[in-house]
Amino acid sequence: MARKFITQDLPKCENCAIRKSSLFGEIDTFHLDKVRELRTSQITFNAGDYIYHEGDIPTRAYTLHQGWVSLFKTLEDGGRQILRFALPGDFLSYKSSNRALDHSAIALTDITLCAFPLDRFKTKLADLPELSIAISSVSEMTIQRCYSTLTTIASHNAEVKIAYLLLSLYIRETSLKQNQSEPIHLPITQEDIGDALGLTTIHVNRTFKGLQNKGLIECNNRNLHIPDQTNLAEVAKVNLESLKKLMVVV
Amino acid sequence: MARKFITQDLPKCENCAIRKSSLFGEIDTFHLDKVRELRTSQITFNAGDYIYHEGDIPTRAYTLHQGWVSLFKTLEDGGRQILRFALPGDFLSYKSSNRALDHSAIALTDITLCAFPLDRFKTKLADLPELSIAISSVSEMTIQRCYSTLTTIASHNAEVKIAYLLLSLYIRETSLKQNQSEPIHLPITQEDIGDALGLTTIHVNRTFKGLQNKGLIECNNRNLHIPDQTNLAEVAKVNLESLKKLMVVV
DNA sequence: CGGGGAGTTGAATGCAGTCAACAAATGTGG
DNA sequence: CCACATTTGTTGACTGCATTCAACTCCCCG
Known part of the structure; x- marks a missing residue:
């Protein structure tokens, strides 16, 4: 595994471009100092590397600083169920209990993570109610997104799902x-x-091309553009404004 | 709406049969006193009553004390997506932010709820880190169950889904x-x-009867018995022990 | 006794999966 | 820099699970 630790000259949280969309967006500058002390290192992974495996008991939590990550469960038949894609600002691998993780995580691109050793992090929670509340708030967002995904997957056809x-x-x-x-x-x-x-x-491919042919999405060599979000939202059977509130922190 | 408030002679939390499987299962007797002060009333609803509606901004959180509740989203076409069924011990209608609820709740049976006014509840959180942690822990469980449901719904056919x-x-x-x-x-x-x-x-009916004919479930006038959980777990494509850990709170 | 909700069954349609083959893009080593 | 292997994307034909439409039964409750 090609992972690399950086423990010195860590970038400042105050100036971090993604802070406002991360766990720490709601924490003011005063308390941010205390949180930053909990961060011991930044870790980089290459695209394709596992960050953790289903069944692991996590020792660190991470804020994804750069790149995309896929969180998934492995099925009995060898298939995968991707639970969600993590983007910069997302909080990974945190568990309040000492139980095993129920899913694995793999880097989709080269990534950078900010690492927080969990033992210290948890003992600090009692002194930092702001942090507890921030974590609750992130959990709530995760639940809402999951229920929204569940709704789309359970009740709609492939075109709606992919558009969503x-x-x-x-x-x-x-x-x-x-x-x-x-x-x-x-x-x-x-x-x-x-x-x-x-x-x-195969069915993704057919449906994806269908969306392209209808002009609802434009995509070549992995560059996606959506000319009219309102149109695509209609196909996805969601209200665009509600979706934005669900997807954008702050 | 046939709801009824009980504000006097509330039953004691210490002796509550469902405490160990509720939010307060992890809170010791000493702190339980403080939590109990936050509970102002018990509320009863009849089967079929709405407890809250999608879009409401909640003023109270509830612990479901007795009965079953269905949590669901209403779809554009008038259909419903049930997100989960709540059973005694479940924590409902809590939001750390002052945002609107993303789903509705309806009583499936006559129910009793223990009510906690949210304004007081939230101000107390800073003084009671145990409570924050309990809430995080409940959120985590909810996320795990949701991801597990998502996996079943996305990747399997009707028989597997119903068995699960x-x-x-x-x-x-x-x-x-x-x-x-x-x-x-x-x-x-x-x-x-x-x-x-x-x-x-219609498809539920056919598949349900299929499970009955195979002897995997026994069900008449809404009484369900599962003669061999291991067999049904196999059909549901889950590991029985993992499922028990996910479904049973200590 | 009549009405409504829930459950049951059959036949026809359609969305998505499977199998098979191939094209394009990407990566690797000689 | 080219040859080859691997991954990703594309297309067609066939199959099957789940939906739709329609009709009908059962049971509870007023």
């Missing part, structure tokens, strides 16, 4: 960028889309 | 009872099962 997933990722990724009108890089394969939505790659 | 749902409910309900070998009362219709799993009632 692409629009969600597009909204999240553009919210992290300055120039919100240029295409985003989509570091996932059609197989990943299938594994996230419970569809075969 | 019935086994989950059976395990949860029997864990709350003394006599774990007698049938449980299942206060949900085949339509509810369909709305939870994204299937039509």
Whole structure:
């Protein structure tokens, strides 16, 4: 595994471009000092590396600083169910109990993580109610997104599902960028889309091309542009404004 | 709406049969006093009553004391997606932020709720780190269950889905009872099962009867018995022990 | 006794999976 | 830099699970 630790000259949290969309967005500068002390290192992984495995008992929690990550369960038949894609700002591998993780995580691109050793982190929680509340708030967001995904997957056909997933990722990724009108890089394969939505790659391909032919999405060599988000939201059977509230922190 | 408030002579939390499987299971007797002060009333609803609606901003959180509740989203086309069934001990309607609820809740049976006004509850959180941690721990459980449901719904056919749902409910309900070998009362219709799993009632019916004919489940007038949980777990494509850990709170 | 909700069954349709083959893009080593 | 292997994407034909539509039964409750 090609992972690398950085323990010195760590970048400052105050100036971090993704802070506002991370766990620490709600924590003011005063308390941020205390939180930053909990961060011991940054860790980098290459695309394709496992960050952790289902069944592991985590020793560190992470804030994803750069890149995309796929969280998934392995099925009995060898298949995968992707639970969600993590983007910069996402909080990974945290468990309040000392139980095993129920899913694995793999880097989709080269990534950087900010690492927080869990033992110290948990003992600090009692002194930092702000942090507890921030974690609750992130958990709530995760639950809401999961229920929203569940609804899309359970009740709709492939076109709706794919439209929903692409629009969600597009909204999240553009919210992290300055120039919100240029295409985003989509570091996932059609197989990943299938594994996230419970569809075969073949059916994903047909439906994906269908969306392209209708002009609802534009995509070549993994660069995705959505010319009219309102149109795609209609196909995805969601209200665009609600989806933005769900996907964009702050 | 036939709801009724009880504000005097509230039953003691210490002796509550469901405490150990509720939010407060992890809170010791000393701190329990402080928590109990936050509970202002018990509220009863009749089967079929709404407890809250999607879009409401909650003023109270609840511990479900008695009965079953269905949590669901309403779809554009008028359909419903049931997100989960709540059983005694479940914590409902809590939001750390002041945002609107993303789903509605309806009583499946006559129910009793313990009510906690949210304003007081939230201000107390800073003084009671145990409570924050308990809430995080409940959130984590909810996320894990949701991901598990998502996996079943996305990747498997109707027989697997129904087997999974019935086994989950059976395990949860029997864990709350003394006599774990007698049938449980299942206060949900085949339509509810369909709305939870994204299937039509007709297909639920056919598949349900299939499970009966195979002897995997026994069910008449809403009394469900599972003669061999290991067999049904195999059909549901889950490991029985893992499912028990996921469904039973200590 | 009549009405409504829930459950049951059959036949026809359609969305998505499976199998098979191939094309394009990407990566690797000689 | 090219040859080859691997991964990813594309297309067609066939199969099957789940939906739709329609009709009907059972049972509880007023």
